[in-house]
Amino acid sequence: MSDVLLFLETAHGEAGATLKKPAAEVATAGRALADALGGRLVALITGDVPADGILGLHGVDHVLTVSGDGYGRHMLAPQAAALEAAVASVRPRAVLLAASVLGKELGAYVAGRLGWSLMSDVISVALxxxxxxxxxxxxxxxxxxxxAAAGPAIVSLRPNAVPPAENARDATSEALVVAASDARVRLREVVAAGEKKLELTEADTIVSGGRGLGAPENWGLITDLAHALGAAHGASRAVVDAGWRPHAEQVGQTGKTVSPKLYIACGISGAIQHLAGMSSSKVIVAVNKDAEAPIFKVADYGIVGDVHDVLPLLTAAAGTFLTS
Amino acid sequence: MKIIVCIKRVVDTETRVKIGADGASIDLGGVQYITAPYDEMAVEKAIQLRDEAGEGNVTVVTVGPAAATKELRTALAMGADEAVHATTENRLGPQATALALKAAIDGRDYDLILCGKQATDEDDAAVGPMLAAALELPCVAFVHGLTVEGGKAIVEREIDGETEILEVDLPAVLTAQKGLAEPRYPGLKGIMAAKKKPLATAEAAGGDDPTVLESLALPPARGAMVTIEPTADGMRSLLESLRNDKKVL
Structure with a gap:
């Protein structure tokens, strides 16, 4: 009971399967924990294995693969069966996975099944x-x-909390056979919402807009800046409740809690429930015409000005700066 | 359509958190309490599903302090039919909460169990899936769309900008994401009716959680703010500082 088991999620695009962004972060945290325990770092990959391989990346010693249909999407039952089979094979002290939609659900479900400790959506883990x-x-x-947990634990790690480190090494690989799982949940359809987006919680940079935009037709100011910076875009609760933007974009205590490297709040006054959802961002830039707005209390950089004037300036500057 | 909804009494999301004297909980002096917002969406959706089916009942269940009777009565005033209160004055971890909920609903007949995706205090998003594990039921968490047809639930959830539409055999445990339903405000008639609706109380089933919450602290304070002029030159200096000083671009 001194090994660490990772559950790494893959994404499927035209180029085949690739590891999702948080996988490298989870592996980096797992490597440090395995070293502290004096054990191996074992990674479980279900479905298609990324063609470029994860063997040896980010300190993984051994890879378990589970192939078959039904692993391509985020279905709990087959993923749980695979994870439980891997736990039975490896008998790890800890299982680490990303605190994604699937990771939170899977971690809690399997911890419940095994009676293990659950540490959900953490920002660091140690021995x-x-x-x-x-x-x-x-x-x-x-x-x-x-x-703290005295016994075995399942730990889901918040995206962007641990910087990923390269740590190539010789690794071995093994196919794991898993019995057919419970089929009480079946996938009917996947509806793509235009272009495939990075999950807001996993983005490095987020540009968020609030009431200060004035009207939904001004939202282009937010998407233009986000595009110039290669950022995801989010929204305040006021804007979502007003129907300007979909629920999936809401940042805050009743939306998504995010901790990107850079968060740019535009025309957001900074209600306490919004601050709760973004104040763990590494760097915060705030643009607001009210110098007394609470958002400036958490900002590293503050621009007192109207978003309608400031955002085009920032977008233009970003366009030339980032290509220079 | 018989639906069980699990709810939790939490401190208001507008609360300014201060750490309590024990160093492991928040200072509850003067705080307001609410039903956890996602749980409230689950209550609303359950009422709508029962009314669309034209038959059945909605039972709200909580594990929490004696004072949580208020949140149960609110759910009854919204239109739930009965309430079950498993009382404990202690903070329970997610595993212990799921097992206490299981004990509270054991022996009841249901087609569906709804929970909020997470309570806005602990933020574990764990009790729904753990309850499903304990009851050996199928589970889909973070559901923002739900219809019921012919003994099956058709649910929608969003992942990476895509919507997955899933078919779920009932009974099942589903957890509510924002967008599932907009909670109604209870009317005076509902509030009066709620006083006469059944509310069963029993001590919560015991059990330790394998995870211990050792201490609680405020997050580290952020540094002083740098003011940037709202000009083209200001924007350029901001971007340079973000790249060179903060290394985030």
């Missing part, structure tokens, strides 16, 4: 003596909890 410990934001980040 303290013979206990696993983790730091976990509560109240949408208004407080940080220290969690």
């Amino acid at each position: 303290d003596g013979d206990r696993l410990t983790a730091t976990k934001p509560k109240y949408a980040g208004k407080a940080l909890a220290r969690l």
